[in-house]
């Protein structure tokens with residue numbers, strides 16, 4: 489058996505947004521590698537179907553249905569995880585939403601909605617989880633985006649939330665380094681998930697836009713959730729024992745090209 493197949497044996501992971509997309513990829517991968525996984529999501533049906541499949545494949549998973557935009561549900565997600573499994577080693581924060589708008593067109597309610605889910609829920613989950621993570625010398629992995637570094641037009645709230653998540657990651661990493669808790673962040677380019685498919689569907693030519701998005705990435709395609717989950721698993725594991733406060737790009741080279749650089753013909 490490979491070392492990676494057992495590296496999370498006896499570890500407990502709380503995975504937000506675990507019902508779909510990147511979070512689902514993380515939940516499945518950590519479970520495959522031996523973790524007991526709490527899938528925390530507001531999409532109850534999808535979460536149960538992921539948990540069922542993990543269990544059918546010999547893993548351990550439990551669903552905690554929660555709307556992480558609400559503080560009391562963030563608190564309950566942590567306490568139910570610890571009640572179910574007796575400890576907490578890994579927090580993987582993936583729950584997120586995308587909303588479009590400029591500073592002029594974004595209503596306050598939408599700004600608040602994006603900040604509550606993408607940013608405040610991470611603060612709240614970590615606020616309640618930290619004492620348990622200190623006890624196990626655990627790890628947090630937050631899901632930011634390339635939009636923490638570069639940005640597109642018309643995503644003011646989303647891009648701001650992802651920038652702030654990188655800052656929150658660094659602050660938590662520094663504050664809790666001596667507690668033995670590592671806190672890192674992942675910044676993906678485009679990933680094949682329900683969120684991305686929804687974003688493409690808003691365009692009059694979704695297939696044409698899909699091609700454009702593929703071509704934007706120097707590797708010529710978008711990522712699978714599993715490819716992002718692999719980096720989360722690394723950062724959550726002992727293999728990353730000297731990594732804290734970092735943000736790992738998982739973007740197929742998306743942020744590499746200079747905007748004005750001519751494209752070389754091959």
Ligand SMILES: NC(=O)c1ccc[n+]([C@@H]2O[C@H](COP(=O)([O-])OP(=O)(O)OC[C@H]3O[C@@H](n4cnc5c(N)ncnc54)[C@H](O)[C@@H]3O)[C@@H](O)[C@H]2O)c1
Nearest residue numbers: 505508509510530531555556583584633678679681682683
């Ligand atoms: N897909 C991409 O291209 C991409 C790129 C960069 C970053 N990201 C980030 O990765 C994370 C996951 O994105 P995804 O593409 O898998 O999205 P997704 O929409 O496919 O999945 C998000 C999951 O979060 C859950 N969720 C949303 N709001 C919630 C709430 N209030 N309470 C509980 N659960 C909630 C959803 O039910 C869903 O299961 C997000 O933070 C997103 O910003 C995605």
